[in-house]
Amino acid sequence: MTILHYELCGADSAQVFSPHCWKSRMALEHKGLDYKTVAVPFTQVATLEGGDARRVPVIRDGDTVVEDSLAIAEYLDANYPDTPSVLGGPEAAALTRFVGNWSQRNLHPAVSKLAMLDIHDALADTDKAFFRRTRENTLGSTLEEFSAKFPKDGAELGRALEPFATTLQGQPYLGGKTPLFADYIVFGALQWLRVTSPLDVLDKTSPVGEWFERLLDMYDGVGRSVPKAA
């Protein structure tokens, strides 16, 4: 049965950009499962699949609905044991949670400082209003004031990526010889930036840049199929 994968999209429904949705999308690809993307704008996320406060990604697999990218990865590994493990077993899964928290705490703020306005601009009008209201409430300033505070040279993102870049000097993927969900966590953050922002801060010839290009090419280039914002 085809798994439904609800993903956040911009005004263009093909422009799926959420870092968390890219984590679960790549997990589905990793496992070679049959799935279909359902693109959902911000203002329709909360009520997906009968929810009242949902956050994407959400999957429906038959009668089962699962929310949250890591919970989806755990569900897929538990329920499709004959496909390649995306978490890499219980010990790696435990460490993957740390990678997720590190990305959320270090990479996501750096991407937000670069792309906050670009993300806004990519949305349909109704979603723009929702995004502005919710984000400005959290930020305590307008999106424009927030964005203006930060340089757009990618230096903070580069510093945040340093432990990851160092790791890639010794192994091709965070998961070792082949990628695991931990790789898709970092991929999600960089794909979020790539799809929403015309900024080009990642050196394609750096270890991280080369790793990102390899991941964009994987699984018939599903990551590259969403064009970079121009």
Added chain:
Amino acid sequence: MTILHYELCGADSAQVFSPHCWKSRMALEHKGLDYKTVAVPFTQVATLEGGDARRVPVIRDGDTVVEDSLAIAEYLDANYPDTPSVLGGPEAAALTRFVGNWSQRNLHPAVSKLAMLDIHDALADTDKAFFRRTRENTLGSTLEEFSAKFPKDGAELGRALEPFATTLQGQPYLGGKTPLFADYIVFGALQWLRVTSPLDVLDKTSPVGEWFERLLDMYDGVGRSVPKAA
């Protein structure tokens, strides 16, 4: 056969404080192997076991000499397969390298800013001179000038630990239900601070503080057996 574990020590040979040596010491304990600590001051490290530029930890196991805490963990898992895996398998080992690089890049600088002078003060006179010369060369300033630049409230260390603290909200150890080498990496950084510095910046009732206390108690309290600097 008893494994020899060469560890860095202060003027008091019982005061073993190196973060990297605590990683390998805890790995030996984790695996329940018979080992003996050989305490080595800074100025005797380079020529250990016939080396000319060694860095501790170093182990000798029969005819085999292994240097570097992660290489030691890999060696122990490969050569003592009937004892509990300390890396948790190849996937977790790959992610553990990231944890090591994260700790080195984020925790170690925060500890250095807190304890640089305390580490110096813990050494024997010959080692003090060596430590001062090598560190001041790297820092481009005196130890005192370096130390004076940074507050001693532990705020930077607390911020650096955030992704780890968040992870502990969902699981008792970085390795999941039981500790793995990844835990010993973080333990090493905090034990380094505990053994060398009278500063008390870690809240024992926080998730990280509770985790640290549990690790200090493990393996018959081997971590706690080295007293905190007063």
